[in-house]
Amino acid sequence: MSVAALIVAAGRGSRAGEGLPKQYRMLQGQPVLARTLSAFLDHPRIDQTIVVIHPDDRELYKAATGGLHLSSAALLPCVDGGETRQDSVRNGLEALTASAPQIVLIHDAARPFIRPQLIDRAVDAAQRWDAAVPGTPVTDTIKIVGERSEVVSTPDRARLRAVQTPQAFRFPPLLKAHREAAAAGLHAFTDDGALAEWAGLPVHVFDGDPGNVKLTHPADFQEAERRLRGDTMSYVTRLGTGFDVHAFGEGDHVWLGGIKVPHDRGAIAHSDGDVILHALTDAVLGALADGDIGTHFPPSDPQWRGASSDRFLAHAVNLVRERGGIVDHLDATLLCEKPRLGPHRDAMRRRIAEIAGLRLDQVSLKATTTEKLGFTGRSEGLAAQAAATVRLPETHP
Template sequence: MREKSIAVIIVAAGKGERVNADGTGEPKQYRTLAGLPVLTRTVRAFLYHPAQMQVVVAIHADHADRYAALNLSHPRLLSPVIGAETRQASVLEGLKALAPSRPDLVLIQDAARPFANPQIISAVLDALADNDGAIPALPVTDTIKRVRDGNQIATTEDRTQLAAAQTPQGFRFGQIFSAHMRASTIPRQFTDDAEIAEWAGLRVALVPGDRDNIKITHPDDFARAERIIHGDTALETRIGTGFDVHQFEPGDAVWLCGVRIPHHAKLKGHSDADVALHALTDAILGAIGEGDIGVHFPPSDMRWKGAASVVFLKHAGDLVAKAGGRIINLDVTMICEAPKIVPHVPAMRDVIAQTLGIAVSRIAIKATTNEQLGFIGREEGMVAMASASIEMPRVD
C-alpha cells in the first residue's frame, strides 16, 4: 500500500490587528519570537516533521515583501497563495492551490500557533485513518456561563461536553475541499474548518491538544510564548568560534558577509569564497557541536562549486532552530588591507539578520588592517574570525 500524501495549509492572511494594539504595527505572524518570526516557527514545525508534507502559506495581498523577507526555502515549501478577506476564504484559496496535486490528507494550521509539536501533528494524522477529520482539543476546565444580554447569567453549560479546539485540523483532502466549496456558496461564516466539516456531515474526531499550543492573539500572548520557549527548559549559553583565510586571485569583486564589493581581485575558493560567512558558519556550528562547514558542505562536492555562502549560513541557523536553540549574538572581524569594509557593514548586517531570522542588533561586524605586515599586509589574502553566542537546551 502506498504511503498517503500529505499537504499543509498555513493560514497567514490576517492583519494581526488585535496584536497591533500594542503599537508595533507589525502583523503578529511576522513579529519576532525568541529570535525567529512567528510564521517561520510555524512553517518549520511542519517541514521538520518526520512525515513528508508539502506546505503552502496563504498570505495577505499586502504582505508579499514581508513573506519574502523571511527567506523561507525548502523543496516541499510551495509558493505562497494570496488569501482573502476571511479565514474561511483564505483556506479555500489554499485548497484550490493544492487541488492539482490532489493530496490524500490535508492539515490546516493557524500561522499564529507556532507551537504545534510533532506529537500533536502525528496524533491528528493517525486519527484520519478511521475518521473524516480530526482536531486537537483541550477539555474545558473553567465553568462556562451563557450570557445573553452581556450582564446577566442565563445558564451554566455542562463543561463535560465542551472542548477548546486547536490546530492543526486534519481532513481527507477531497472531502474538506468539497465541503469548503459548498460552504462558500451560502451566507454563513464558519469559525473553523471542523465546523465546516460538521455542517457537511463528516465525522470529526478529537485528539489530545497541548496547553502550550497557544494561538497568539493579544499583545501579552508574546510574553507567554517567550515563557513557553524558555521558561520550562533548562538552558545554557554556548560559545563557538570560527576562523577562515582565503587568498586573492585575479577578479573584480569580493563577496563578504553576503555583499558583493567591487575590488581589483577576488577571493579564491570552491564556493563564492565569502571568508566572513565561512568563519561565522563555523562559529555557529561549533557552538552547537555540529562540526564545521566542510562536514556539511565538502569542497569535493561539485554541488557547492560557486555556491553563495548564505546557503551555508542558513543551514547552520536551521540546525540551531531544530535543536530548540536561539542565537543571542554574533561577532565577525575581518582583517585585510583592502577593500574598505566599513561602508558595507549595514548591508552585511542586514543579510545576516534576514538569513538567520534574527534582529540586526544581535550582529556585530568589525574590520581592521594588519598594518601592512605578512601576507595580509602584502594583500595576498584576508582573514576572518567570528564568534557565536547561542542559547541551547541543557544536556546533562
C-alpha cells in the same frame, strides 16, 4: 497517504497591538511564521506545505521564509488569502488540487509552539476519520448567557473542549464542503471543524496540547519570549484601585468604557470624561505605584483637551508590559442613576479588552445606583471605581 499542511497566515492580527502582522513579528530573532513553518517542513509525515498570505505581505513572507531549511517537505508557492479566514482556506485548498493530497492539515500561523507529537496525532486522526480537530479539556466553568447577561444554562464542562489547530481532514470532503459553503453565500466560518459540521461531516476530537497556544494579544508575545528563553522569573501580584467622577453639563451623550452612550446630559471634563476608563487607568497606575492619570496627562496641558480616554488606559497598560509585567484582570463599577449600563455592557467590555489587549474574560463591568443619595443620586453627575490586578517581575533591593 499523502499529507499536505495548509498554514493560514493572511490575517492582520489587530488584537496583538500596533506593528507588523503578528505572524511576521520576531520571537527570539525568528519570525513567528518561520517557527510555525519549520515544525511542518521538518516533519517526516508532511509531504508538502502551502501558506496562505495577505496580498500586501509578499515581501514580509519572502523575508520570513528566506532562511528556512527545506529538509523533508516541499514548500509550495504561497497563495493570496481572501476577505475572511474561510475564504483564505478555500483559496489554499484550491491551490492544492493540482497535487491532490489525501489528507490536509489546517493550521494557524500564530501557533508556533506546535510539537511533532501533535502533528502525528492529527495525521492519525485524519486517517481514521474524515474530519477531526484537536481539543483540550476546559477547566473553567462555562456559562451561557442571554440578552440581558442573565445565565441561561451551565454546560457540563466534562464534555467541553477548547479547540485548537491543526485540524485534520480528508482532502476531497473538505474541499467539497468549502465549495458548497461558498456557493451558499456563507463566508463567516472561523473554524474548519464548524464548516465541516455544517456540511454534515461527523467531526471527531483528538487530544490537543495545552502548550500549543495561539499568539493573540501583546501579553502572549511576552509570555512566548519568556518561554523560549526558559525564564524562571518569579512574579509578584499587585492590586491597584482607581476612582473618577464628573459632573453633568450640557450635551447629548457621555463616553463610558470607550463607548459613546446617548444621554440627555454630557460630562464636564478636560478630556472626553470617560469615568470608567479614567478609573481603570488610575487602577493600573496604582498597581505600578506610578502616580495617577493627572501625573501622566496633566489637565493643564492643552494637548489633552477633549482627548479620547482610550489613549490613557493603553498608556498605563503599556507601562506594565514595558516592565515585563502582565495585566491579569480589570474590574470597574459605574455609579449613577442614569444612563443604564446594561444595554451597553458587552460593547464596553469588548472595547476595554481591545484597548488593553486582553481577553474578554479578563474584563468585568458592573453598575449600581446610590439609592438616590449624594450627587449621583440627585443625577448631578456620575462616578466609577475600578481595580486592576497585575503581575510584575519580582525585584530585590
